Amino acid sequence: MEYKTCFHCGLDATSANISYDDKPFCCNGCKTVYEIFSANNLTCYYDLQKAPGATPKEVVGKYIFLENNKIVEQLLEFNNDDIQIVNLYIPHIHCSSCIWILENLNKLNNSVNASIVNFGKKTVRVTYNSQKTTLKELVILLSSIGYEPYITLEDYSVGKKKTERSLIYKLGVAGFAFGNVMFLSFPEYFEVGEFWLEKYKHLFRWLMFIYSLPVVFYSAQDYFISAFKGLRSKILNIDVPIALGAAVLFIRSSAEIILDIGSGFFDSLTGLIFFLLVGKFFQQKTYTFLSFERDYKSYFPIGITKITDEDKEESIQVYDIKKGDRLLIRNEELIPVDCILIKGNAHIDYSFVTGESKTITKQSGDKLFAGGKQINGTIEVDVLKSVEQSYLTQLWSNDVFKKDKESSYTTLTNSISKNFTIAILLIAFIATGYWFLIDSSKAINVFTAVLIIACPCAIALSAPFTFGNILRILGKKKFYLKNAGVIEQLAKIDTIIFDKTGTITSNKEASINYDGEAFSSLEESLLKSTLRGSNHPLSRSLYQLLKDQDIITLNDYQEHTGKGIEAQYKEEYIKVGAASFVGQSEETTTLNTTVHVSTNNIYKGKFTFYNAYRKGLSQLFNVLKKDYDLAILSGDNEGEKDNLTKLLPPKTKLLFNQKPEDKLEYIEYHQSEGANVLMIGDGLNDAGALAQSNVGIAISENVNVFSPACDAILDASKFNELSNYLKISKSAIKIIKWSFVLSFIYNIIGLYFAVTGQLAPVVAAILMPLSSISIVIFTTICTNIISRKLR
């Protein structure tokens, strides 16, 4: 048969055999979306991008909580009599077609007044008439066309966020003033005693003074504040000499023009602040589509259905869940609290929590932990604990999450700045003392000149430009860092701790080992045909991994939830499932997941599932073991221990059965012994460890979907590149050190002019930008050279 792909979503549509308008579709859902679009003249959607859509998911009942006005109120950005504005996060936004269709929402629902997409943030801001439609209808409409919004508890607790733009304003003010001051100060550079210059220079000077006021008091205020804070806590950070230099520049320049003894250094002053802010701006690379601050709130639901005593369904807020409540969890819904299963078939997917993608089957009466997703049909549960007290969410009450990680480290620049500041002050006082004896009129002049020229503009720029550039390069290689500080921390790492499931193992693949009597060919095809009918995840993966067989039509087929399946074909009878179901007493207790098979009531053997490790894992460990202490902390049992010891270098520590708190404590212990720990994890159960570690990296198969709070997000496909990324961070530190050397040379040249009392404004005006620009060029070239080695 000819291979066809779905016109809507691009998936394989060969076997589905659904077509409409001569176009193939993979499922009825995709076809329906196409029908909606073509009925509304919106088929341009498919012209902009080939197969841009997503299969709409079943949402019946999922958004009932949006009927609760209290919840809706919290989600709205603006709410008037008949106009409501809501900002929805839609993970599927990925191409120009998405923007186009979402901005044409009013064609599908005419009560929508406007919808504006922010592509970077993957959000759509919808303004609609609340008299004619409701938020629930809107969300259902979006879901029905494959753009299901992601509404979580996080939207609920956070107030209306204000976008932070002060840096752009400050940069704008400084740039504006810098340009104008340069323009006004230029005539005086050459000290030609021309008539008209003599006449107008006072006016020019006072204009420059006025321009520099907003720069000093607005643009530069962060440096003064930071310097003041640093001094108060007795730390000489890099902002101290900067603030000192800027203040001296401003005071001396003002004094010069007031006393009419010179033109001042307003050009250098505004230029200095402008370059520093450019550096700050460059370093502030943010990935708007990623979030590094997520906790359980970003994926817990807002509302849940409660079954009241009168057996009625009522949607309530998650925070209102009380112990003893009876809840209804629908298909694809998340379990927000620890509870006991009362009714229904529970297949829980804990992949958010543990990184394990296999679902777990639970029987009525079993305990369910918060964070799992129900996969198969509706279940009813009794609540054991409220949201904050559940097993998983309790982790967030740990103090680690309240600590500000960044402020607790001294940066390279600040550690240099301490000695630098002391040295500069010493030089200034010695030179002043010397001139006081020789020519006291020049003493003050020299003192201020030293502080001006020593203002560590180049030093302050080295780190932002190096880190900013590395940040961008790594971002292109799918290693997203939260901020520049992370690079410095990465370079200091000496211990690396890995989580197991989902981190060093891959979710997508698994390997199977068969252990027992060989099957006859008839039995093999019977087994394959039996598995075909089952939707259990283990059957699905076993089905995928078995060889292709002729599919036979079964005479009898029965599935027993939580036990296994049995089927009959002519005289052959097969049972697949748990050991007890197949008739094998469970004496061979293995720790791995197994599926047992018997035919005609004779036990044949078992399939054992093993984790499939990521490609290049043992290579990566062999490279890393030379420079780092390695350890694996797993929340799982010891089933994989033998496998791992074979695969990994012998010194690697392996620890199993680690609870989330254990992981955190393990890292804390090592840190107390002086180790700098890098934690690599993926699920919510690693969140504590990621927060406690010096650098926490979250591995993610799809960076848009979910990752716990961390310092960096690494795309899973780049896992084996980790050692190179660590090397890059070390090289970055070297580059910064070299650019410090370079800027010291500039400082020494400048200091020569300053100490000898011949610092003219024009010298400062040349030296300051020259040093800054050459540092920027140096770091840019170097970072590009070292990153060339990256694949």
Place this chain on the structure above:
Amino acid sequence: MSVIYVLLAISIVVAVGFFIAFILAVKSGQYDDNYTPSVRMLFEDELIKEKSNKSILTKKD
């Protein structure tokens, strides 16, 4: 030479004018999303095409 006062005044007015324009642009959120507008402006063609489609349909009727 007093023309220089006039020139200075003009230069300041122009500079401040652009500065205000910049502030207003930032305030209106122009710098918050610097990708979507670049795509959005390409959609105008599609909208026209849609209208013409409709007119063809009505003609057929």
